[in-house]
Amino acid sequence: MTTTPSPLSAQHPAPPGGGSTGATPLYGPQLDGDTLPALYEELRRVHGPVAPVLLAPGLDAWLVLGHRELLRLTREEHHFSHDPRRWRLLLEGRVPPDSPILPMVRHRPAVLFADGREHRRMRGPVSLALAGVDGHELRRTVEAAAEELISGFAARGEADLVSDYARQLPMRVVTGLLGLDEDTGRDLVRAISGLAGADASSADASRRMDEILLTLVRDKRRRPGTDITSILLRHPAGLSDTEVQANLVTLLVAGNQTTLNWIATTLRIILCDPSFQSSLTGGRLSVDDALDLVLWRFPPTQNFPARYATEDMSFGGQDIRAGDMLILGLAGANADPAVLPADGAPVVGNRSHLSFGAGPHTCPAQDPARLITRAAVDTIRHRLPDLRLAVPEGELSWINSPWSMGLRALPVRFTDPRPPRAGQAGALR
Structure with missing residues (x-):
């Protein structure tokens, strides 16, 4: 590259x-x-x-x-x-x-497009819903999903860490937080990717995304749970179905693609920079240092x-x-x-x-995004300690988008995967 x-x-x-x-x-x-x-x-x-x-x-x-x-x-x-x-x-x-x-x-009638009092009215429910996410439980969920994905390709000795890992992991976690089932979540992420591409298919992708989320909101209005969608619906601010749907769009578009790119690009830096990898292994730098380096040099958005x-x-x-x-x-x-x-x-x-903006509209989901990315990188480094690129670095390529910076693929090889950490195998519900 x-x-x-x-x-x-x-x-x-x-x-x-x-x-x-x-x-x-x-x-x-x-x-x-x-x-x-x-x-x-x-x-x-x-x-x-x-x-x-x-x-x-x-x-x-x-x-x-x-x-x-x-x-x-x-x-x-x-x-x-x-x-x-x-x-x-x-x-x-x-x-x-x-x-x-x-x-x-x-x-859209969402926090991203509002100023002043209207912004504060919608920011409150969104911030509360995200603050209600249990960090320990979220990390366990991410690690369990990561272990399941790695187990799916571990026997092959090779994988594409974009399509096999980074693209699937945030989708499984974030759509679960919203209260979506896995199949619908997969359909939703395809729509979000089409939207971010800014091409002729973007309008159709946007309509499909809206349909999925409005159906989810109406279902949660009838049968609420403990998910983020239900928390938004029952907040005293009294958000309408359309407002809840629009704010879910904001969370998803800003969150899913960003986290996907953040995971993949962090892994690329670790794989392609021997001195950085050595510093991580030797404890002189942390995974958080790698995450911040990506945010400075290769912002996912x-x-x-x-x-x-x-x-x-x-x-x-x-x-x-x-x-x-x-x-x-x-x-x-x-x-x-x-x-x-x-x-x-x-x-x-x-x-x-x-990388997460600044001011009153600083991304409210940056802490969960960091937790998901850190757990994703930690887990795969533990399971596949001899991970290495399967192609020369110069052959890696990026997607074309005015908004997003993401790898098309990250092909890797490895041998002798370690077993899952104690308590992780089968932990995903």
Whole structure:
């Protein structure tokens, strides 16, 4: 996996009346985990901390790459709203109804798209539901699911740790927390993956995701349990079925794909960096250090939509118009030279990265996501201590997405798997 320069030769002028000029496409088959880091740095060099981009043909936006600027973007709701109904291009009728971007940014009655009092009304139930997740029980559930998955391929001596492990593990755990059965959960995760792909199938994937979750909400309204969906439904805030469904979408889209990518990329670093692997084995670094290194250097969510300017302003050296869309460039902001060590040393033991956002809308599920990822990495390192890549590192490739940074596959080989830890075999219910 090599990083190659990504020149801005594919620039397009902004559409008439657009808020940016010289906008660079943030889409297309040429952009993936290898080329995006170089693109962010060239955008920073040419435009500074806020750069004009195209999310799709004719749909211009601003990508916020500066660490300081992104903090301001996430903290000042009076200047930068979460409500996509403020989006000027949408109000002007310039967003095609079948745009692949629309499923990710269209308004839903959820915490992600609300400001001020309405945000606080929905944030309370979501935070309470997540706080009610027992960390010890969650870790046991993750370890049991991980053991079951590993046992499914252990005898082969080889596996793809994306399709056989990282893609399946969060799905099993998160959909169980929501109260979904395994088959429906698998269908739901396929829909979420289609949504994040930002292509022609995204609209159908979004509709399927909504159908599954609304059916779940209505079922839990009739037969409540102890799951997150039921907790949201019975909260005194009185969320409607549609609001509960929309907040489940937010949790799933932001959580499942992020955790999948976080697991796979952490395993890639451990497999591909002998000195890091040696430091882990020798106890000089912890698995949490590996997790944080991924969040700094390879954020599972590269870019996150969106904020909308509430007025004309100067921001990051650019003239922003009211209603302009601003994208949270999480990966670009983490790579801002202003916050990185001057000697280029890896950032270890530092969690001031912006991989989970910042401000009032900081991801409320980051603690469960970390627990799931840590348990997933710990378990497979224990069971398969001689894990090694089955292909040269340069042959690994990333998915194409303007939002997500994930490996297509992580083929590995191993011998002599260890038995499950005591108490883990058969523990998954």
